[in-house]
Structure formats: C-alpha cells, structure tokens
Amino acid sequence: MNERIEQLLEEIRQAAAQLKDDAAVEAYRIAYLARKGKIAALFDELKNVPKEEKPAAGKALNTLRQNAQTLLGDAVAALAADQTGAAAGVDLSLPGRRPARGHMHIVSQTVDEISSIFRRMGFSIADGPEIETDYYNFESLNFPADHPARDMQDTFFLTKNHLLRTHTTPVQVRLMEKYQPPIRAIFPGKVYRNEVISARSHVQFHQVDGLFVDRDVTFADLKGTLVTFAKMYYGSSLKYRFRPSFFPFTEPSAEMDISCYLCGAKGCRVCKHTGWLEILGCGMVDPNVFASVHVDPEEYSGYAFGIGIERTAMLRHGLDDIRLLFENDMRVNKQFN
Ligand SMILES: [Zn+2]
Numbered sequence: 001m002n003e004r005i006e007q008l009l010e011e012i013r014q015a016a017a018q019l020k021d022d023a024a025v026e027a028y029r030i031a032y033l034a035r036k037g038k039i040a041a042l043f044d045e046l047k048n049v050p051k052e053e054k055p056a057a058g059k060a061l062n063t064l065r066q067n068a069q070t071l072l073g074d075a076v077a078a079l080a081a082d083q084t085g086a087a088a089g090v091d092l093s094l095p096g097r098r099p100a101r102g103h104m105h106i107v108s109q110t111v112d113e114i115s116s117i118f119r120r121m122g123f124s125i126a127d128g129p130e131i132e133t134d135y136y137n138f139e140s141l142n143f144p145a146d147h148p149a150r151d152m153q154d155t156f157f158l159t160k161n162h163l164l165r166t167h168t169t170p171v172q173v174r175l176m177e178k179y180q181p182p183i184r185a186i187f188p189g190k191v192y193r194n195e196v197i198s199a200r201s202h203v204q205f206h207q208v209d210g211l212f213v214d215r216d217v218t219f220a221d222l223k224g225t226l227v228t229f230a231k232m233y234y235g236s237s238l239k240y241r242f243r244p245s246f247f248p249f250t251e252p253s254a255e256m257d258i259s260c261y262l263c264g265a266k267g268c269r270v271c272k273h274t275g276w277l278e279i280l281g282c283g284m285v286d287p288n289v290f291a292s293v294h295v296d297p298e299e300y301s302g303y304a305f306g307i308g309i310e311r312t313a314m315l316r317h318g319l320d321d322i323r324l325l326f327e328n329d330m331r332v333n334k335q336f337n
Pocket residue numbers: 260261262263264265266267268269270271272273275276
C-alpha cells in the first residue's frame with residue numbers, strides 16, 4: 001500500500017507541474033480528487049489492508065489527498081496571476097510608458113496666437129462680463145432701442161435688461177468709462193447668438209475685439225495695425241483689401257479681406273470662388289460711442305476692430321464646419337497638438 005501511495009504522489013506531482021490551462025486543471029481534479037478518482041480508489045482498498053497497518057495507511061492517504069489539493073490550489077493561483085498579467089498586456093521587460101499629455105484646444109491656441117501678436121504691437125489684454133446689460137451690449141454702442149441694427153445680432157435675453165453678450169465690443173465702453181486715453185487693448189472672450197446651429201453658425205463662439213484711442217489716431221493707423229496683424233498671422237505674402245461696411249459703433253466702417261491662400265486667389269469653395277477671405281470688421285470709433293463715455297471726440301479719435309476666433313481657426317486650418325470645434329471629438333482635437 002505504502003509503495004502505491006508513493007507512486008501516486010509522484011504521478012500527482014508531475015501532473016500538477018503540467019497544469020497550464022483551465023482544461024488541464026479540470027482533468028487533474030477528475031483524475032485524482034473526484035469521487036471516482038485515483039485517491040478515492042486507494043481509500044476503497046483500505047478495507048483490504050491488514051488491520052494493524054490500517055491507521056498508518058489511512059494517515060498516509062489523507063496526507064496524499066492534502067498534497068494533491070495543495071498542488072492544485074497553487075497551480076490555479078499561478079494560472080490566475082498569469083491571466084491577469086496577460087490581460088493587462090504586462091511585459092516587465094518593456095520600458096515604461098509615458099503618461100499621455102494633453103494640449104490646448106484649438107480655440108485657445110488661436111486666442112493665444114492672436115493675443116501674442118497684438119501684445120507685441122503694444123496692446124494690453126482686457127476682460128468683461130459675459131452677462132451684459134442692454135446698455136453695454138447695445139445702447140452705449142449706438143444701437144438705440146428699436147433700431148433695426150439690433151436685428152443684426154439675434155440675442156439671448158435673460159431678463160428685459162440682461163442678456164448674454166452678442167459681441168466682445170461692450171468691453172471697449174467699460175474700458176473707456178474706467179480709463180482715460182490713451183487706451184490700447186484687445187479683449188478676447190465668449191459671445192452668444194440665438195442662431196440655428198449649422199456648419200457656419202453656432203450659439204456660442206469667441207471673438208477678440210480691439211480698441212485704440214488717443215489723440216490723432218487715423219484710419220491709416222488702423223490699416224497699418226491690421227495689415228501687420230494679418231501678415232504675421234496668415235503670412236507676409238498675402239494681398240489685402242478693405243471694403244466699406246456698416247457697424248453702429250464705428251464710422252466709417254470696413255471689412256478686411258485677404259487673398260485666399262488656400263487656392264492662391266484663383267477661387268475655391270472656402271473663398272466662395274471670389275479669391276478673397278473676409279477676416280475681420282473694423283472702423284473708426286463713432287462719435288456717439290465717445291459721447292456715451294464722455295470722451296471728447298474733438299480731442300480724441302480711435303479705431304476698433306473685431307475678429308471671429310472660430311472663423312480665424314477654420315480659415316487657418318481649412319476646417320469647413322464650426323461644430324467640429326465644440327464637439328470635443330478627440331480625433332479632431334488631437335490633430336491640433
Ligand atoms: Zn480660395
């Protein structure tokens with residue numbers, strides 16, 4: 001009996017060393033530990049062992065069963081550890097992975113780039129509230145009540161008097177109330193329009209407005225500054241033109257176009273086959289705006305301009321849908337690293 005127990009123990013040890021998968025574990029359990037397994041068979045034969053040898057043989061059989069169970073437990077634990085490692089793709093011989101680093105969103109990048117160009121030309125950066133009063137958003141900027149010009153900007157009203165600002169232009173009034181000229185600042189920020197969301201318009205976007213007020217500021221100063229900006233941002237070889245336009249808060253007003261660099265001004269979908277891209281609106285500060293902030297238009301003059309950030313980013317990078325900038329699709333965002 002003892003000899004057969006020794007033999008079986010050796011067999012079990014060798015079998016346990018081969019337990020490489022779940023099927024082998026189950027086969028091992030059936031072969032040795034199940035009710036009809038080899039260990040149980042030896043227990044059945046105990047009745048044939050001479051009486052005086054029975055206690056020792058029984059003890060040896062119990063030890064054999066315990067060993068078989070311990071070997072099985074160890075094999076199952078090792079198997080589970082292997083599977084966890086494999087599932088996590090752990091290869092301890094590989095060098096470590098760098099944690100993924102984020103980057104600025106393209107809208108922020110565009111604000112920063114534009115701001116840095118104007119900073120180099122001596123402009124400081126100013127800020128204002130996104131919830132404005134009717135007075136700052138419209139009235140002080142020469143949009144009188146019931147004036148049709150108000151229809152140019154579909155507005156989200158919060159109360160009769162409060163609204164989500166439709167442009168960053170109100171900051172110029174706040175600055176002129178607070179500081180005496182000379183004032184030279186840009187004010188980037190979020191603006192809101194009650195428009196249908198489409199490829200070309202959104203309810204929320206960004207602008208950067210600028211203002212320069214001092215003695216003897218002329219339209220030539222405006223042109224010099226904006227042409228310098230456009231060449232630094234879009235490239236020094238571009239052509240440009242100023243077209244007459246209308247804004248209530250500037251007089252005269254203009255829009256600035258640059259030659260389409262996407263098609264070499266030959267005409268393409270982005271420039272609507274005109275060869276020109278509209279990049280900003282601008283003009284000389286209207287005397288009515290000066291009057292609302294008690295700046296004497298006989299003594300001072302100034303220019304103002306406004307640039308759409310999303311439009312700028314889309315032109316620069318050839319994007320054709322403004323929604324791409326707000327949907328946070330990482331496949332889009334990651335392209336502007
Ligand atoms: Zn074009």
